[in-house]
């Protein structure tokens with residue numbers, strides 16, 4: 001668990017982060033959103049002490065981050081930035097091995113870990129271990145960047161607009177990968193983004209920042225239904241908040257008992273997609289069916305619409 | 311006391327205790343030089359080793375006091391003042407004070423009418439000048455003056471120095487003594503120096519520019535041309551001068567017209583040819599780089615509007631590439647001004663004649679008579695052309 | 708193509724070595740350039756010794772200036788030395804307007820004739836290209852890479868040694884190479900202040916109007932400079948070839 005307590009950062013007269021308190025649950029993803037210059041990166045960088053706070057403190061699993069030298073702290077925390085920051089003079093394998101080397105792992109263990117991560121990220125070790133970063137595509141470089149951050153099995157992963165430089169299709173894939181990996185390793189992730197869709201898709205909680213202050217940090221649905229500040233609702237989008245809300249609920253969760261002769265949808269489909277399907281096909285209800293064919297119930301247009309209101 | 315007042319006190323207190331590190335180094339060096347090195351050296355003639363004199367020994371009391379006071383103010387500014395304007399002003403005041411003190415020392419130590427004794431600036435003078443120069447440079451760097459200001463500042467400094475020299479302020483210092491003996495020759499060699507430097511530059515521009523355009527248009531030619539020019543650069547100047555003496559000498563012997571035109575194995579001809587060859591690389595390489603930098607869109611738009619190839623080249627490509635090409639010209643000019651010095655070794659003349667003659671006679675004053683104007687010339691050329699490039703770059707942006 | 712380049716390189720090296728060790732065998736080539744029975748090959752000293760002396764001076768100066776320039780470059784790019792950065796860049800620019808001959812000439816009165824002024828001039832003049840390239844190399848490290856290095860827990864020292872310097876190495880080596888070549892040339896002028904070197908041959912030729920001397924001195928120096936430049940470039944390529952894990 002990460003506990004941020006009354007954290008502030010001032011540069012001269014300007015306060016960049018202003019008294020932020022925030023708790024990040026273990027094994028969860030928290031997305032920090034806000035306009036550019038609102039202090040998101042500074043807040044994130046204070047967690048691994050790339051920026052030293054002016055006041056306040058950060059506890060990770062109850063331990064003050066200032067209890068040890070900053071560089072030792074950072075070796076236990078993964079860090080991914082936009083534009084990946086891979087070392088251009090080192091091979092993919094060497095890049096991934098950076099932190100394990102710093103921690104003094106033995107070569108056998110390093111080699112095994114590098115191979116494991118390359119496989120997890122669908123990069124064939126035979127082809128890519130010895131490649132230099134510039135020989136990879138943008139999406140591959142990004143994956144190596146994440147693999148490198150995860151190499152020493154950190155419990156916490158900090159990501160600053162990690163997918164900002166990717167095109168939409170590769171970005172969606174990278175987001176799916178992140179969700180998979182987060183589940184697989186149980187990492188606690190704090191992710192900065194300015195993309196609302198990304199925040200809502202990945203974050204079990206979303207923190208909204210403005211002018212250095214934390215306006216609200218809660219589950220996405222709460223942000224939509226009970227915004228703490230007009231700015232929060234403006235940022236999350238007034239015009240399509242209903243649709244956003246629908247996209248947070250899956251067909252499986254919302255299905256009601258009953259039969260339907262409408263189109264079949266999987267339980268993992270979001271209500272937003274189900275509604276779109278119903279509009280398109282002209283039916284007024286859909287069947288929710290598991291992969292193995294079990295009927296989980298039905299969804300009527302009215303039932304879906306009801307879910308789009310607070 | 312209120313919080314704000316407290317903070318204000320703390321801030322000014324902090325700036326008093328916070329010594330500028332560069333200032334500290336410069337002040338320490340300057341003070342040590344003043345204490346341990348002679349300010350001027352008194353020599354009973356041109357060649358003999360001299361006899362050291364400190365600042366206090368050579369100036370009347372009020373002069374020494376005034377100079378010391380000004381230097382102390384510069385030192386204080388270097389240590390604690392943060393305003394770059396004040397720092398620059400006091401650095402320049404310090405330079406003027408040291409220069410005038412040296413001049414005054416020359417006047418004071420020279421017996422009336424004596425033309426044999428030499429009063430040469432000593433170690434302390436040079437160290438102080440270097441320290442103050444660094445101090446002024448640092449202040450200027452912090453002020454980030456625009457190109458026009460820089461050129462004006464250079465012109466004003468040169469004018470001021472010129473007036474002082476013409477007025478005879480420094481006439482009793484050894485370098486000026488050397489000048490007085492060689493005045494007529496100095497003018498001739500300086501003219502020759504400029505002729506060689508600018509002449510070879512002009513020739514290189516005349517040939518290099520088309521060659522660069524050609525290399526740009528025919529990429530297959532590029533590696534061969536650039537490699538050849540690179541290899542030429544590695545031949546030491548003195549050797550290239552020498553090597554050219556043979557064919558030019560032969561040419562002069564075979565073609566009387568060439569001889570009459572001044573193309574001979576000895577003298578200016580091999581120097582000009584060698585400098586020309588050295589100058590080609592920066593000009594050709596920068597022309598190629600500059601043309602490469604021109605956006606394809608601009609060229610295509612120009613073609614699309616119906617310009618001929620020639621018009622596209624002269625009205626679009628070369629215009630846009632001009633700043634980069636001029637950077638090449640700057641490199642060449644500075645390099646040439648320095649390299650012409652060596653031409654003196656093969657009878658090519660120029661200010662290098664004084665340098666090498668001075669080395670031969672172990673007469674440092676004569677060396678300086680050649681070296682100081684060479685460095686001044688090179689520095690002025692660099693500063694002026696840098697300013698020009700910056701202006702052009704800005705106009706384009 | 709690379710094969711041809713290697714052949715040319717080896718041929719040039721062989722020519723240089725042959726000339727330095729057995730200069731008299733080249734006498735017939737240079738004889739037509741002499742007049743009135745002057746010697747076609749320099750006879751007032753051993754060419755090999757002169758070449759080695761010059762090479763020694765040049766390398767010593769280059770080693771010293773590399774050490775100082777790279778050290779300074781590192782210093783002014785650290786946070787603690789950052790305030791000296793603008794000044795040092797201005798000084799580099801000003802320094803480049805000083806002709807090497809002027810530096811040499813001014814060094815003579817300070818330390819007398821011989822190797823010393825040459826060493827000083829070569830050292831001083833060699834600083835500039837190396838310092839400038841070190842600065843450019845260290846300052847153009849991609850910010851994202853530096854951020855990642857710190858973010859992963861490298862100490863300032865580790866970051867410098869394993870990221871910044873390796874990334875800057877090609878540029879630093881290029882600076883060293885450049886300063887070596889300039890130095891070989893300038894060292895010949897050092898012969899005017901009685902430094903041992905091939906410049907002696909050229910100057911003897913100039914004084915006695917013996918074109919053969921001038922030509923062999925110039926050719927040998929040029930060959931040496933080119934081979935040095937080229938050899939270092941080859942060494943650099945070998946050193947910097949990316950290493951793979953397996």
Ligand SMILES: Nc1ncnc2c1ncn2[C@@H]1O[C@H](COP(=O)(O)OP(=O)(O)O)[C@@H](O)[C@H]1O
Pocket residue numbers: 011016034035036037038039040041042043
């Ligand atoms: N080192 C610094 N010195 C001064 N101001 C800074 C520094 N770092 C960031 N800032 C300022 O702090 C504000 C917040 O920056 P940042 O945290 O990067 O915002 P975000 O990531 O939300 O776009 C910006 O206005 C930025 O200019």
Ligand SMILES: [Mg+2]
Pocket residue numbers: 040041042160
């Ligand atoms: Mg940011």
